[in-house]
Amino acid sequence: MGKISSYRDLKVWQLAIDISVASYEVTKNLPREEMYGLTSQIRRSSASVAANIAEGYGRENKGSFVQFLRIAQGSLKELETHLIIAGRVGLIHSTILSELLKQCDENGKMLGALIRTVQRKKVDEQVRG
Numbered sequence: 001m002g003k004i005s006s007y008r009d010l011k012v013w014q015l016a017i018d019i020s021v022a023s024y025e026v027t028k029n030l031p032r033e034e035m036y037g038l039t040s041q042i043r044r045s046s047a048s049v050a051a052n053i054a055e056g057y058g059r060e061n062k063g064s065f066v067q068f069l070r071i072a073q074g075s076l077k078e079l080e081t082h083l084i085i086a087g088r089v090g091l092i093h094s095t096i097l098s099e100l101l102k103q104c105d106e107n108g109k110m111l112g113a114l115i116r117t118v119q120r121k122k123v124d125e126q127v128r129g
Contacts, residue, residue, distance in 0.1 A: 010114070012053060013054060013057075016050035016076075016107055019100065020043075020046040020047050022102070023079065023083075023105070024046070026052035026100065027042050028120055037096065042086065045078040045079040046075075048072070052071045052083075053072050054071065055068050062118050062121065062122040066122075069115050072111055076104055076111065083097060083100055
């Protein structure tokens with residue numbers, strides 16, 4: 001793994017961006033009457049995942065970073081819920097939905113692992129300090 005010098009180097013952020021781009025693509029095909037409903041909710045929650053990772057990283061404080069990573073997890077679960085609803089009402093094809101949910105699951109696991117890593121480093125520093 002290379003040196004992390006920016007949130008843009010984080011694989012978890014990169015995948016969140018990919019999911020957001022895919023979410024924007026899939027919502028292009030939703031009916032116009034969903035513009036202020038599911039389309040807006042899917043786009044907003046998908047963008048929020050990557051944005052919270054970046055914002056937390058930018059705080060340069062491990063406690064704040066963990067807090068924003070947890071907010072990103074919440075946004076990811078919100079996105080999954082909106083996608084599932086869109087799938088159940090027939091707005092998103094099941095194959096596309098399945099792939100997006102698979103990516104969300106992977107991103108969620110990555111977020112959880114990053115939270116544990118950051119928390120461990122914080123504790124290690126407190127013990128040494």
